[in-house]
Amino acid sequence: MKHNFGAGPCILPAKVLDQAADAVRNFNGLGLSILEISHRTPEFEAVMKETQDLVRELLRVPEGYSILFLQGGASTQFSMLAMNFLHQEKKAAYLDCGYFSQKAIKEALLFGQVNIVASSKDKGYNYIPLGYEIPEDSAYFHYTSNNTIEGTEMFSFPPTTVPVICDMSSDIFSRMVNVADFDLIYAGAQKNMGPAGMTLVVVKDTLLEHIQRQVPSMSDYRIYRDNGSLFNTPPVFSIYVAMLNLRWLKEKGGVKTIETENIAKAALLYEEIDRNPLFYGLADPDHRSRMNVTFKMYEPAMEQEFLDFASTRGIVGVKGYRSVGGFRASLYNALPISSVEILVSCMSDFEKEKLNKEVELAQNESL
Numbered sequence: 021m022k023h024n025f026g027a028g029p030c031i032l033p034a035k036v037l038d039q040a041a042d043a044v045r046n047f048n049g050l051g052l053s054i055l056e057i058s059h060r061t062p063e064f065e066a067v068m069k070e071t072q073d074l075v076r077e078l079l080r081v082p083e084g085y086s087i088l089f090l091q092g093g094a095s096t097q098f099s100m101l102a103m104n105f106l107h108q109e110k111k112a113a114y115l116d117c118g119y120f121s122q123k124a125i126k127e128a129l130l131f132g133q134v135n136i137v138a139s140s141k142d143k144g145y146n147y148i149p150l151g152y153e154i155p156e157d158s159a160y161f162h163y164t165s166n167n168t169i170e171g172t173e174m175f176s177f178p179p180t181t182v183p184v185i186c187d188m189s190s191d192i193f194s195r196m197v198n199v200a201d202f203d204l205i206y207a208g209a210q211k212n213m214g215p216a217g218m219t220l221v222v223v224k225d226t227l228l229e230h231i232q233r234q235v236p237s238m239s240d241y242r243i244y245r246d247n248g249s250l251f252n253t254p255p256v257f258s259i260y261v262a263m264l265n266l267r268w269l270k271e272k273g274g275v276k277t278i279e280t281e282n283i284a285k286a287a288l289l290y291e292e293i294d295r296n297p298l299f300y301g302l303a304d305p306d307h308r309s310r311m312n313v314t315f316k317m318y319e320p321a322m323e324q325e326f327l328d329f330a331s332t333r334g335i336v337g338v339k340g341y342r343s344v345g346g347f348r349a350s351l352y353n354a355l356p357i358s359s360v361e362i363l364v365s366c367m368s369d370f371e372k373e374k375l376n377k378e379v380e381l382a383q384n385e386s387l
């Protein structure tokens with residue numbers, strides 16, 4: 021059995037994989053695969069509707085918001101949102117809190133001016149900046165709620181009167197947020213929602229009244245809204261598996277229930293990182309992500325040995341991002357707490373093994 025701590029595409033519940041596999045062979049008893057049915061069939065329209073309804077219900081999306089399914093990943097949103105909402109007279113405000121914020125800023129600069137209201141670059145993005153001003157005349161304010169690579173997460177969102185756009189790719193559905201505080205939320209599916217290939221956008225309809233630039237159809241949020249995300253062929257299979265996964269989440273009790281589990285999972289792992297003398301956490305304790313836990317060893321030379329040790333216990337996907345190094349354990353919704361317990365006991369067993377070796381060495385020397 022594998023314990024999949026991968027950052028994305030991420031672990032999905034076994035039940036969802038079984039159901040998806042069945043639908044690949046024979047979808048809804050139609051004698052056709054989900055991979056080969058038209059997106060214009062009543063059967064697929066029902067999938068679209070149920071997926072939208074589940075998003076609405078699980079996130080408690082209020083009236084006046086549309087739920088869209090797009091392609092191109094969260095990375096396409098970096099430019100698409102700026103193309104739609106950044107215009108010449110105004111600057112967009114961005115919070116620079118990590119690798120993906122920087123990518124979003126780079127793309128926005130193609131369409132207008134960007135005002136970086138605060139950055140945590142000075143400390144390698146190991147914290148979330150606090151106490152900055154967001155100019156009232158900004159076109160919008162953009163931030164990343166969870167920094168997948170650095171392992172930091174925002175637990176409070178700055179109040180502002182300007183439209184708020186948030187990249188929630190790696191913590192959507194992991195905790196309750198008040199959707200009414202946001203004007204546009206986007207998330208690539210492959211962290212906490214389903215397989216890669218679909219991007220969720222939850223957008224306030226009034227925001228779409230402010231598009232001034234001529235936008236190509238495939239980059240125009242209004243086209244997706246007006247066509248029920250069926251302007252062209254949507255990512256049928258990704259949407260279907262996301263639906264299965266959101267059904268699973270609903271059956272489990274919804275976002276509030278999973279949030280409690282996620283808090284317990286993260287607490288367990290951070291406790292071990294803080295206790296174990298071989299390891300240390302990378303993120304500022306006040307801003308530690310519950311989804312992506314980043315840590316290193318005091319002796320970098322030992323890290324490969326630990327990875328090998330962990331893999332003998334079925335632990336996969338814990339190697340840190342290439343620019344950060346060390347380890348990253350992603351604790352997305354489908355990862356059971358039992359997997360975190362395995363990782364924690366693996367860390368403490370590794371520590372014991374090292375201590376025993378030291379004792380042995382000392383004894384040999386004294387002989």
Ligand SMILES: *Cc1c(COP(=O)(O)O)cnc(C)c1O
Pocket residue numbers: 028092093094095096120164166167168187188189190208209211
């Ligand atoms: C993974 C990730 C992205 C990029 O997502 P793609 O779907 O691969 O484009 C963007 N932002 C955040 C926060 C992410 O975790």
